[in-house]
Each structure stands twice: as structure tokens, then as C-alpha cells.
Amino acid sequence: KEWLAEKKYSDILLELTNSPVRCRCGAECVVKILTNQWFLNYRDKAWKEKATKCLDGMSILPQHIRPEFNYVIGWLHERACARQHGLGTKLPWNKEWIVESLSDSVIYMAYYIIAKFVNAGVISAEKLSKEFFDYVFLGIGSSDVSGVPKDIVEEIRAEFSYFYPVDSRHSGRDLVPNHLTFFVLNHVAIFPENNWPQQIVVNGSVLMDGKKMSKSMGNIIPLREAVRKYGADPIRLTILISAELLQDADFNVEAIKGIKNKLASMYEDCTKTKAEKFPELEPEDKWIHGILQNLVLNAGKSMDEIRLREALHHILFDFDSELQWYLKRTKSKQRTNISGILHKILSYRVLMLSPFAPHIAEEMWEKLGHSGLVSQSSWPSVSDVIDPNAIQSEELLKGIMDDIANILKVTKITPNKITIYTADSFKLKAYHFILEKVMAGQTNMGSIMKELIANPETADIKKNPDFVQKTIKDILSVPTEIRKTKLATKEFDEKSLISKELISLAKSDFGVDLQVYSENDSGIYDPKGKARHARPFKPAILIE
Known part of the structure; x- marks a missing residue:
């Protein structure tokens, strides 16, 4: 083969093994080999090193796709950067060729800044010199360039400096091996390090009812028709809420109906809620404020x-x-002074909803009585100190109500009386000791038991050997945040809390009176011997 080629007795014939290849319109595609083609030498070692350095300093979302960029930079070599047909920019040094689109588009963020002034007729493309671009893009030289007024050059430079470096570039995963990697490579080739890109976000595609959108399948809805039929905000939310980055978002008609109903419900709440002075905060008020603060933190982090x-x-x-629990608690107390708290909750939620559903959020904001635009308002601040005792109290009350409901569901009995037994104080001390051990990563029951027995304050734990094992299980069954909350509140009077806060709720939900005892109370009513099974944050329950 080599001898034939050397003697020029042979030629190379390229053949597509999966031919014919057709475009979307059905026409057959033909590969044409061009002579004197121009290439970008992505194989250059120094260039690859700069690109890798840039990539290492960038945020790549989602994180696990970063190796794909490193892989592409590693294998990438010469790539054709010009073509001879179609629209595009002529190669400056060879007017017969047009810059290929993938090579041309990767710094169009910079191009847009210039195009704005050209399209407005402020400057002429023909008068843009090398000195102009050196100053605007690189800060080299001065604004005193021929063909463009000095003040205009300064304005363009200021606008470029405002928008660069690129904060975030979003595109699909299929562009990682080409456009997005070229975006990094071409930026580091042209711009100084302080103007290298900061972030790339890679997303998936949009499906229609679980299927790929395709004209041939007839499942494409024109955007204007979709907006007219469903509304812009519901469409945005439906697509966003159906998938995270890299996952394919599924545009589902049933889902969009659910979103519309949710927005309508929130809007109606906004029309009914008035800004009123806060009452003196009760336990459930402190709790819902803490939950609201956590909502702001979690949504912001996401x-x-x-x-x-x-x-x-x-x-x-x-x-x-959480809101339903709060309303249930306040209703059981027959409270009518919570409008101000509900107004704050709705205001916070509308503020956070605004970036996703800007149109309906503005309507909600107005109905809540706020002045100005929600889109110009700040993200909710987290200024209130979260009360760990309030969080812990409500979690306990919710847990007891759930336990009672589950017992009734399983036993299928109609209750006449419900008795709650809280744990002895020495068990609470033992609980916090075990909690500290678990939080430190120690879950060996034997060693924990020995230390508890050695401590006079918790030595009675030997009478209840199952306590340690069950408590470790209790602790591990709740989220870390709840564990931290319990760790922060060592003094906690369960009996007092339940007696004060749960009796009206139990009466409302189950229609019976509630009795509360500590397991060491004198005169305790305990016909079934349930009290000894009480554990901190896990009271024993007797239903008769």
C-alpha cells in the first residue's frame, strides 16, 4: 500500500459505510473533500495547557461532567475552521473561505457587544481596525484609533469590561465535544486570563410526554401556540421542575395543568391575605418562622x-x-391573629418564585399590597435567629400525632381516651450522651452502654438494656439537621409541652381527651405498663 502510494500508482477513496446519509429534508448528503483547507491546531500542547488551566478554575455544572471536558481537550487535534459555501465571515487572509460556524460562534459574547454599535449605525464595520480590537478586547493601546470617535471606543470598551469575563455559558451535553470545549480553547487563545470564562452549565433536552420532539411525530407545539394555550409561566415551571441539569426535561400536559392549579391557588391566597401586625409569637409561630428561614436558605443554595x-x-x-401543619395548629387553638405571619410567608415565597415565574409573581406581589416590582426586589433575607427549641417542639408534636394516627389505622379502634407517657429525666441525659456519640460517628452499643452505666446520673440505664439500641436507631432515623437541633437543646420539658400544646389538637383530630404523664409521676395511670417504654422524643402511647 505504501509502495503504491509512493509511486503514485494509487489513490484514496473515502466511502461511507452507513450510506446514504440524509439531512432532515430528506436530501442525500455528500461528503466533499476540500483542498487547501484551513485548520485550527488544537493539538498544540501549550494551548491545551492554557485551556486545562482555565477549566480547572471554572465552575462546571453539574460537577460530574467535568471529566468530559478534560477528555475532549486531551484528544482534540486539528479541526477544519473554514468552508466555502453559506453565510459567514470571510477569512481575512483568504477571502475565498468563510469562517466555519463552530469556530466563529464560540466568542460571540464579545461579538454581540460590537454588533450592537454596528447595527445601530454608530460605527462602521469597515473601519474597525486591529488597534480598535486590541484596545476594546485586550486593553492594549489607547482609545485614540482611526475611524471611530474616541468617546465611542471608550463606551464600547466599558461595555465589554462590564460583560467580561463571561459569567456562565449554558448549552446542551451534545456540544461538550465541540462548541463548549472550543468556547474554552478560543477564549484562552484570545483573551488575557482575567477575562477567561467563569462557568459552563450543561443541560439536557426537552421531551414531549416522554418522547423526543420531532416534526415527523407531530408532537411539537409551536412556542406561541403553547404560550397562548397554557401561559408563559406554567410552561417555564413545567419544564424546569421536570428535570435537573443533564436530565431530559419532559413537557407533560398533565404536569402543566397541575402547575397552573398551584399558581392559581397561590394567587388566590395572595388576594385574601393582609399585612397585619404580628401577634406575640406562640410556639407554632416561632416554628414556622424557622421553617421559612430554612426554606430561603435551601432554595438559595439550590x-x-x-x-x-x-x-x-x-x-x-x-x-x-409544613404550612398545613401550622394552619392545623392555629385552628385547633381557634386563633384569628395570624394574617400578618401568613402575609410574610407568602411574600417570601413570591419573592423566590419571581425568577421562575415573573409574570404571575408580579400579580401576586401587587395583590399582597407591596409597592414596586417584585423583580426589582431583593432575595429574602435570613435575619431571624432560628429557635432550635421551637423546631424540636413541633417535630415532637407532629411525631406524636402521626404515631396516634398510625396506631388507630392499624388497630381500627375508636378511641375513648389517649394517654401519653414521657421519658424520665435520666433517659434524657442518656439520650444526649448517645446523640453526641452518634454525631461523632460512634455507634457501638456496648461501649456506649459501659460509659452510661459508669456515670451515676445515667447508671439506671442498666435496668433498660434495650434503651441504647432503640435510641441509636431513633437518632439515625432522623435527618442530620434534626439531630443538630436536638443537640442544641439539652433542657427540654416534653410533658409540659405536650400538656400545653397537644390537648386541643388531639381533641380536634381524634375527638377525645388527652392525658399526659411522666413515667416517674406518682399516681400515674398506667394499666398496661406502657410508661417504661417511653424514650426521649418518642413518648409511649396508650389508646383505649
Whole structure:
């Protein structure tokens, strides 16, 4: 083969093994080999090193796709950068060729800044010299360049300096092996390090009812028709909430109906809620304020990480169960002074919803009585100190109500009386000791038991050997945040809390009176011997 080629007795014939290749319109595609083609030498070692350095300093979201960029930079070599047909920019040194689109588009963020002034007729493209670009893009030289007024050059330079470096570039995963990697390579080739890109965000595609959108399948909805039929905000939310980055978002008609109903419900709440003076805060008020603060923190963290689906779930759905519990608590107390608190909750949620659903958020904001635009308002601040005791108290009350409901569901009995037994004080001390051990990563029951028995304050634990094992299980069954909350509140009077806060709620939900005892109370009513099974944050329950 080599001898034939050397003697020029042979030629190379390129053949497509999966031919014919057709374009979307159905026409057959033909590969044409061009002579005197121009290439970008992405194989250059120094260039690759600069690109890798840039990539190492960038935020890549989601994080696990970063190796794909490193891989592409590693294998990338010469790539054709010009063509002879179609629209585009002529190669400056060879007017027969047009800059190929993937090579041309990767710094169009900089191009847009110039194009704005050209399209407005402020400057002429023909008069833009090398000195002009050196000053605007690189800060080299001065604004005193021929063909363009000095003040205009300064204005363009200022605008470029405002928008560069590129904060974030978003595109699909299929562009990682080409456009997005070229975006990094070409920026480091042209711009100084202080103007290298800061972040790339890679997303998936959009499906229609779980299927790829395709004209041949007839499942594409024109955007204007979709907006007219469903509304812009519901469409945005449906797509965003269906998938995280890299996952394919599924545009589902049923899902969009659910989103519309959710927005309508929030809007109606906004029309009914008035800003009133806060009452003296009761335990459930302190709790809902803490939950609201956590909502702001969690949604903000999700947005910082471009986990938009997660952020929307926090804002639209996760908070609902907490709000329902709050309303249930206040209703059982027959409270009528919570409008101001509900107004604050709705205001915070609308503020956080605004970046995702700007149109309906403005309507909600106005109905809440706020002046100005919500889109110009700041993200909610987290200034209130979260009361760990309030968080812990409500978690305990919710847990007891759930336990009672589950017992009734399993036993299928109609209750006449419910008795709650809280744990002895020495068990609470033992609980916090075990909690500290678990938080430190120690879960060996034997060693924990020995230390508890050696301590006179918790030595009685030997009478209840199952306590340690069950307590470790209790602790491990709750989220880390709840464990931290319990760790912060060592003095906690369960009996007093339940007696004060749960009796009206139990009466409302189950229609019976509630009795509360500590397991060491004198005159305790305990016909079934349930009290000894009480553990901190896990009271024993007797239903008769």
C-alpha cells in the first residue's frame, strides 16, 4: 500500500459505510473533500495547557461532567475552521473561505457587544481596525484609533469590561465535544486570563410526554401556540421542575395543568391575605418562622448550584406540608391573629418564585399590597435567629400525632381516651450522651452502654438494656439537621409541652381527651405498663 502510494500508482477513496446519509429534508448528503483547507491546531500542547488551566478554575455544572471536558481537550487535534459555501465571515487572509460556524460562534459574547454599535449605525464595520480590537478586547493601546470617535471606543470598551469575563455559558451535553470545549480553547487563545470564562452549565433536552420532539411525530407545539394555550409561566415551571441539569426535561400536559392549579391557588391566597401586625409569637409561630428561614436558605443554595428543579420543589411544594401543619395548629387553638405571619410567608415565597415565574409573581406581589416590582426586589433575607427549641417542639408534636394516627389505622379502634407517657429525666441525659456519640460517628452499643452505666446520673440505664439500641436507631432515623437541633437543646420539658400544646389538637383530630404523664409521676395511670417504654422524643402511647 505504501509502495503504491509512493509511486503514485494509487489513490484514496473515502466511502461511507452507513450510506446514504440524509439531512432532515430528506436530501442525500455528500461528503466533499476540500483542498487547501484551513485548520485550527488544537493539538498544540501549550494551548491545551492554557485551556486545562482555565477549566480547572471554572465552575462546571453539574460537577460530574467535568471529566468530559478534560477528555475532549486531551484528544482534540486539528479541526477544519473554514468552508466555502453559506453565510459567514470571510477569512481575512483568504477571502475565498468563510469562517466555519463552530469556530466563529464560540466568542460571540464579545461579538454581540460590537454588533450592537454596528447595527445601530454608530460605527462602521469597515473601519474597525486591529488597534480598535486590541484596545476594546485586550486593553492594549489607547482609545485614540482611526475611524471611530474616541468617546465611542471608550463606551464600547466599558461595555465589554462590564460583560467580561463571561459569567456562565449554558448549552446542551451534545456540544461538550465541540462548541463548549472550543468556547474554552478560543477564549484562552484570545483573551488575557482575567477575562477567561467563569462557568459552563450543561443541560439536557426537552421531551414531549416522554418522547423526543420531532416534526415527523407531530408532537411539537409551536412556542406561541403553547404560550397562548397554557401561559408563559406554567410552561417555564413545567419544564424546569421536570428535570435537573443533564436530565431530559419532559413537557407533560398533565404536569402543566397541575402547575397552573398551584399558581392559581397561590394567587388566590395572595388576594385574601393582609399585612397585619404580628401577634406575640406562640410556639407554632416561632416554628414556622424557622421553617421559612430554612426554606430561603435551601432554595438559595439550590439556585447557587443551578439545581432549579430542587429549588422549585422547595418553593412550591416542600413547604406546603409544613404550612398545613401550622394552619392545623392555629385552628385547633381557634386563633384569628395570624394574617400578618401568613402575609410574610407568602411574600417570601413570591419573592423566590419571581425568577421562575415573573409574570404571575408580579400579580401576586401587587395583590399582597407591596409597592414596586417584585423583580426589582431583593432575595429574602435570613435575619431571624432560628429557635432550635421551637423546631424540636413541633417535630415532637407532629411525631406524636402521626404515631396516634398510625396506631388507630392499624388497630381500627375508636378511641375513648389517649394517654401519653414521657421519658424520665435520666433517659434524657442518656439520650444526649448517645446523640453526641452518634454525631461523632460512634455507634457501638456496648461501649456506649459501659460509659452510661459508669456515670451515676445515667447508671439506671442498666435496668433498660434495650434503651441504647432503640435510641441509636431513633437518632439515625432522623435527618442530620434534626439531630443538630436536638443537640442544641439539652433542657427540654416534653410533658409540659405536650400538656400545653397537644390537648386541643388531639381533641380536634381524634375527638377525645388527652392525658399526659411522666413515667416517674406518682399516681400515674398506667394499666398496661406502657410508661417504661417511653424514650426521649418518642413518648409511649396508650389508646383505649
